[in-house]
Amino acid sequence: MGNSTGTLKPVKPNKPSKDFPLFPHATGRWAKKVRGKLHYFGPWDSPDDALELWLLQKDDLLAGRKPGGCRGFTIRDLANHVLTFKQHQRDLGEITARTFNDYKRTCELLVSTSSRNREVADLQADDFTVLRTELSKSRGPTSLHNEIGRIRVVFNFAYQNHHIPEPIRYGAGFKRPRKRTLRLARAEQSPKLFEAGEIRKMIGSADTQLKCMILLGINGGLGNADVGNLELPHCDLNAGWINYPRPKSGIDRRIPLWPETVQAIRDSVECRTSLKAREDADVVNDLPLAQ
Known part of the structure; x- marks a missing residue:
């Protein structure tokens, strides 16, 4: 009787331990089915490497994500x-x-x-x-x-x-x-308001620059960023007006100035010019009024 010439299938190895999470697949690799799909983690003869790769990719696979080695735009x-x-x-x-x-x-x-x-x-x-x-x-x-x-x-x-x-x-x-x-969160907060007397005290004790900022705030409703970006070309001090588009929207904004505000702006410019040693009068026109 002749001998069979058929190829013998390799014998599947046993798991290295009872709690080993992978199983030996017929393709000669350690595998595990996750979310209905088979994933492979290396050859039978490297169970430690296969376990390490499983632990590395486990969280991503269980969450339905691509494992860490196949990254796209992160x-x-x-x-x-x-x-x-x-x-x-x-x-x-x-x-x-x-x-x-x-x-x-x-x-x-x-x-x-x-x-x-x-x-x-x-x-x-x-x-x-x-x-x-x-x-x-x-x-x-x-x-x-x-x-x-x-x-x-x-x-x-x-x-x-x-x-x-x-x-x-x-x-x-x-x-x-x-x-x-x-709305409810805002209602729970105390109003952030200053009384007229408090504002007068602040103006009275402020230096030249801060006085200018305060007056611009109460005269024209300018905020911190508005005051910080305001430049002299925006101001027509002789006519008593500010022409200052809103930075975000570009919408025109014309603000009539009180005499006190006009004087405060002049004083601020004079102070800045003195600090710059009066190098060039035109330079002041390119600087914000307050810094």
Whole structure:
């Protein structure tokens, strides 16, 4: 009787231990089925390496994400792209330095609260629900409202600039606080108002620069950024007017000045000119009135 010439199948090895999470697949590799799909972790003769690879990829696979070695556009990549774009906007004067710093902090937050090598396209609605829950522990309604807005801008940037194939799905758990919540939060705070007598005391004790700032605030309703960016060409001191478009919208804004405000601006310019040693009168015209 002739001998069989058929190829013998290799004998599957036993698991190295009872709690070894992988099984020997017929292809000669250690494998595990996760979420209905088989994944392989190396040859039978390297069970330790296979176990190490499983432990490295376990969290991603169980969450339905690509394992760590197959990364595409990551959160760190997104943060770098967004900040480069925002820096360009800042340099062109399209956004303020404060706005840029806000986005910088938001990007740092996103990188620090998840793996920086996490792929943006792998993010799920549950990830954003967890993020909102964590943010709400350290932020009030207004701060949370603003932070969620910036985070959405950051991730929308990824899709709008073709870094990911489809928009991020934030889910129902990543919404801004309702307007009613914001109103109630504001109502709980004490009014931030100064009485006329308090303002007079501040003006009386302020130096030249600060007096100018205070008067611009109460005369024209200018805020900190407005005063910091106001330049002399915006001011017609002889006629007693400021022509100063709103920085964000570009909408024209004409403000009639009180005589006290006109004098305060003149005094501020004189003070700045003295500090600059009167190098050139035109130089003062290019400087903000207050710094």
